[in-house]
Amino acid sequence: MRGAATDRPFLAAMASLAFMYVLLILLMLAADAWYGFTAVTGGQLMEIFAEKSVRSSIILTLFSCTVTAILSIIIAVPTGYLLSRYNFPGKLLIDAILDIPIVLPPLVVGLSLLLLFNNFPPGSTSIETLLNKVGIKVTYNVAGVILAQFSVACAFSVRTMRNTFDQISPRTEQVAQTLGCSRAGAFFSVVIPESWRGISAAGTLAWTRAMGEFGPILVFAGAIPRKTEVLSSTVYLEIATGSLEKAVIVSLMMVTIAIVVLVAVRVWDRGNKLGLYYD
Amino acid sequence: MIEVDSLTVRAGDFRIEDVSFEIPTGAYGVLMGKTGCGKTTILEAICGLKHVESGKIILMGEEATTKAAGDRGIGFVPQDGSLFLTKTVRDHFAFGPKVKGWDSERIDERIEELAKSLSVEHLLDRKPHGLSGGERQRVALGRALAFRPKILCLDEPLSALDEDTHGEMIDLIKALVTEEGITALHITHSRREAELIADFQFRIEDGELMAL
Numbered sequence: 001m002r003g004a005a006t007d008r009p010f011l012a013a014m015a016s017l018a019f020m021y022v023l024l025i026l027l028m029l030a031a032d033a034w035y036g037f038t039a040v041t042g043g044q045l046m047e048i049f050a051e052k053s054v055r056s057s058i059i060l061t062l063f064s065c066t067v068t069a070i071l072s073i074i075i076a077v078p079t080g081y082l083l084s085r086y087n088f089p090g091k092l093l094i095d096a097i098l099d100i101p102i103v104l105p106p107l108v109v110g111l112s113l114l115l116l117f118n119n120f121p122p123g124s125t126s127i128e129t130l131l132n133k134v135g136i137k138v139t140y141n142v143a144g145v146i147l148a149q150f151s152v153a154c155a156f157s158v159r160t161m162r163n164t165f166d167q168i169s170p171r172t173e174q175v176a177q178t179l180g181c182s183r184a185g186a187f188f189s190v191v192i193p194e195s196w197r198g199i200s201a202a203g204t205l206a207w208t209r210a211m212g213e214f215g216p217i218l219v220f221a222g223a224i225p226r227k228t229e230v231l232s233s234t235v236y237l238e239i240a241t242g243s244l245e246k247a248v249i250v251s252l253m254m255v256t257i258a259i260v261v262l263v264a265v266r267v268w269d270r271g272n273k274l275g276l277y278y279d
Numbered sequence: 280m281i282e283v284d285s286l287t288v289r290a291g292d293f294r295i296e297d298v299s300f301e302i303p304t305g306a307y308g309v310l311m312g313k314t315g316c317g318k319t320t321i322l323e324a325i326c327g328l329k330h331v332e333s334g335k336i337i338l339m340g341e342e343a344t345t346k347a348a349g350d351r352g353i354g355f356v357p358q359d360g361s362l363f364l365t366k367t368v369r370d371h372f373a374f375g376p377k378v379k380g381w382d383s384e385r386i387d388e389r390i391e392e393l394a395k396s397l398s399v400e401h402l403l404d405r406k407p408h409g410l411s412g413g414e415r416q417r418v419a420l421g422r423a424l425a426f427r428p429k430i431l432c433l434d435e436p437l438s439a440l441d442e443d444t445h446g447e448m449i450d451l452i453k454a455l456v457t458e459e460g461i462t463a464l465h466i467t468h469s470r471r472e473a474e475l476i477a478d479f480q481f482r483i484e485d486g487e488l489m490a491l
Contacts, residue, residue, distance in 0.1 A: 171361035174328050179426065180349035180378035189374075193365040 029255060036252050040245045048249050053225040054234060058253070060142065061231045065210040068149040072157040072206035073199060080161025080202075081187070085170060101155040109151050110219025114139065117220075144221035145228050149210035156209050157202035164198025165191070197269060204265045208258055231257075280304045281325065281430060281462055286334035288317075288324045295320055297334070298488045300481050304339070307456060307463045309473040312483035318466045319358075321483075322432050325464065326355050339429050339462075349378070354423030354461075356433040360415040362407035368394075368418050369403040375426035393421040396455060413444035417451070424455060431456060433465040437472060449475050 048054055083095060101109060117128040117139050128139050138144045168191060176186035192199075214232040217223075223233035231254050238247035281302040288295055295317035302308035312318045323329040325336055327348030336344045343351050354375075363371060372390045381389070394400045397417040407415060416436055423431060433452070437445050453476055456463050467473055473480050480491040 169359075169361055171357050171359070172363055174323075174326075174348070175355055175357060175361050175422070176363075176374070176378075177328070177348040178326050178351070178353055178355040179375035179422070182347075182349070185378070190363055194363070196365075 032248055032251055032255065035244075036248045040249055044245055045249060048246055053229060054250065056226040057229045057231050057234045060145065060229065061211060061254075062257075064142065064145045064149055064230060065207045067146050068153050068210040069203045069207040071146075071150050072154040073203050075154050076157035076161040076202050076206075077195075077199065079158045080163075081165050081191070083158075083162045084165035098155055098158050101152045102159075106152065106213065106215030107219055110148055110216030113144075113148060113151060113216060113220040139220060140222045140224065140228060142221075142228065145217050145230060148216035148220045149213045151216060152213055153206040153209040157206045160202040160205055161195070161198055164195045164202070167198075168194050200265055200269050204262065207261060211254060211258060280337070280339055281308065281464055282335075282337040283321070283325065284335040284337065286321065286324060286336065287332040288320050288329050289332055290317075290320045290323075290329060293317065293320065294332075295483075295486060298483075299334075300488055300490065302462055302464060302479055304462050305460055306478040307453070307465065307476060308479040308481065309465045309467060309477035310481045310483070310488075311467060311470065311473055314468060316483045317486070318483060319434055322434055322464065322466055325351075326353050326432050327351050351430070352428050353430045353432055354426070354428035356416070356419045356423045356431070356436045358435045358438060360407075360419040362410075362415060362418055362422075364407055367404050367406055368399060368421075371418050371422040372403075372425045374422060379426050381426075389425055389427075393425060396458075397421050397451065411444075412439050412441070413448060416440065416448060420452065420455070424459065424461075427459065429461065431461045431463045433463065435466055435468070437467070438469075445472075452476065 079098070083091070083098075104112075117131075118126045120126065128137075131138060136143065138147060172190050172194070173183070173186040176190045177183065181189060211230075212232060214236060217228070217230060218233060218236070221228040223229045223237055229237070231250055234250045235247045235254070238244070238250060283298060283300050286295075286298045288298075293315075298321060300308075300310075310318050310321065320329060324331050325338075327343070327346060327350075331344050334344070335342060338351055338353070363374070366374070369390055372393050373386050376386045376389055390403070394403055397420065399414065399417050399421065402410065402414060402418070407418070410418065419436070436452070437448050440448060449472065452463075452465075455461075465473075465476065481488055482491055
């Protein structure tokens with residue numbers, strides 16, 4: 001009994017601290033919902049959904065976030081694997097470089113992309129000009145939205161995949177190799193199935209992170225209605241023009257989309273035989 | 280036959296030099312030594328999982344020093360079993376034969392045969408989660424033996440087992456190895472285990488390998 005009695009204050013302190021953060025999140029959402037339900041009239045709601053620019057911004061958000069998540073996984077899986085399994089000269093430096101998009105202010109990421117595509121290399125034809133010649137437009141275009149989202153979101157996916165591979169023993173791959181697999185064969189038949197939950201977490205993180213991205217998109221792709229405006233820029237534009245009601249409705253829409261995506265991924269993950277470790 | 284001739288292997292900052300020994304075909308060799316003395320490094324080099332700096336590894340009369348791990352015909356049983364978490368016991372037994380291109384009928388026959396020998400028929404559709412230590416090692420052993428290797432390498436396969444299971448597993452390993460005509464190299468730090476199972480015993484002390 002003594003043990004249980006002395007554990008109680010410790011657990012209570014831990015739970016209180018955790019609860020405070022959960023409460024902060026719930027109160028923020030409640031404030032949005034309360035404002036949305038009390039200050040926004042049905043007419044305003046219909047007006048927002050009828051706006052072509054809002055509908056287009058919903059579609060672009062869903063599309064760009066999905067492409068960003070797929071691209072992030074394609075890059076994060078090999079990068080995380082190499083960092084987890086191999087030692088090579090300059091590994092520490094590369095590891096640090098991969099964290100730069102996480103620590104840089106988002107606006108700086110956008111500015112860096114803008115300069116890279118339009119003012120680099122100095123004194124010669126810019127990358128954007130070269131791409132334009134083959135019919136590809138990036139700056140202030142949809143590709144720019146995706147690139148801005150990807151530049152930040154992929155760094156989070158790389159971290160997730162590295163942690164995932166760190167937790168999978170390299171021994172299983174070695175066993176597969178002694179059984180006749182090449183390194184690639186062992187990777188695809190043993191490592192990938194075991195890292196499925198990590199891949200799904202990395203994809204979800206990239207998706208949701210991309211949806212929340214705003215700074216780099218605004219600087220590199222702008223917020224051109226029906227072209228490069230995504231939901232996060234819609235919120236910004238509505239606040240900037242003093243339309244708090246519209247901003248709140250779009251924010252609630254983003255919260256709903258994020259929750260739907262998170263729940264859908266978890267349900268899919270649970271039903272996916274590939275990711276199940278248990279009977 | 281497993282023949283190791285003047286082998287030098289480096290693993291990080293650790294280096295084991297000029298090791299030589301020989302286990303005749305069909306015999307059971309046990310390599311002993313304290314933790315960190317380089318037993319596992321030697322075993323991994325034989326399995327093709329560690330780069331050899333110098334010396335030779337000859338397996339069943341053929342030089343295998345630079346052969347890929349999968350071309351050496353070695354069944355490998357790691358210390359903790361290292362089972363594939365997402366695969367069933369049946370998938371474990373089928374893994375090697377599938378990679379080697381066996382037809383499905385032959386694979387099914389082999390799975391049934393192994394499941395019977397290892398007494399794991401009731402576990403064939405289970406995944407590793409929830410299996411006992413003894414069951415996990417049986418599965419790891421079955422996975423290593425499934426493609427009928429000529430050589431079996433076992434890295435402290437019994438270290439995590441309780442005394443009763445330990446005795447059962449020794450009998451089982453010895454019986455299977457004899458039945459399938461396999462040459463085995465088994466690593467342990469237990470003298471008692473070595474005495475129970477070995478035809479040939481070796482010990483590494485202060486970087487020197489000696490036959491006992």
